[in-house]
Amino acid sequence: IEGTGVEGVVPIKELSTQPIDDIHDVAKVGDKLDLVVLSTVGKDKENGQFLLSKRRLEAQKVWKEIQAKYEAGETITAPVTSVVKGGLVVNAGVRGFVPASMVEDHFVEDLSQYKGKELEFKIIEIEPSENRLILSHRAIVEASKAEARKEIFAKIQPGDTVEGKVARLTNFGAFVDLGGVDG
Incomplete structure (x- = not known):
């Protein structure tokens, strides 16, 4: 801690939220870092230190x-x-x-x-x-499909001629995909 004669230690795993291959990619001598104090080590001794973390x-x-x-x-x-x-x-x-x-x-x-x-x-x-x-991610997919369905229902009116692709067959009929919406 600058100007106090007290040192703090930042273990390598506490330097970043991302995996670190080379410590020099994250910090260099002279860099000023914002850190949180995790604990004190040897606080009763003259050379006590603080355990610090940038990651947290x-x-x-x-x-x-x-x-x-x-x-x-x-x-x-x-x-x-x-x-x-x-x-x-x-x-x-x-x-x-x-x-x-x-x-x-x-x-x-x-x-x-x-x-x-x-x-x-x-x-x-x-x-x-x-x-x-x-x-x-499912919520995003469902919202996207609901929006597409809404757009198609806004465009298609009774009497319109449309082109579709058979999506699946059942014993009571065929389901046709009309551009992302089948029914």
Whole structure:
């Protein structure tokens, strides 16, 4: 801590919310950093130190931003970083989880196709104190389809001639896709 003769230590894992390959990519001698104090080490001794974190301060800021978006009903865009049992893990500045049932509006057998993709998500649940961020891509897909359906219903009137593609057959008739809407 500048000018006090007291040192603080920032472990490498506390320097960034992102994985660090080279410490020099994150900090250089002489850099001024905003940090949060995690604890004191040897405070009774003459050479006591503070345990500091930049990562946790960054995470606090990200949680506040996500909370504001949640309250405003906004969506977030984030890359899928891994596929785990039960869903997807995304990096929204903090770790987010997308349950498998909230990935698409239909069952997806192999979620690995989403790894590395950047997707839009609705924030379903946020609990910063528990590091819990639950997201849904399904809500985005459903909203998009509902909007497309609304647009098509606004355009098509009784007596109109339309072209469609047979989507599926049943014993009582055929369902025809009219540009994203079947019925």
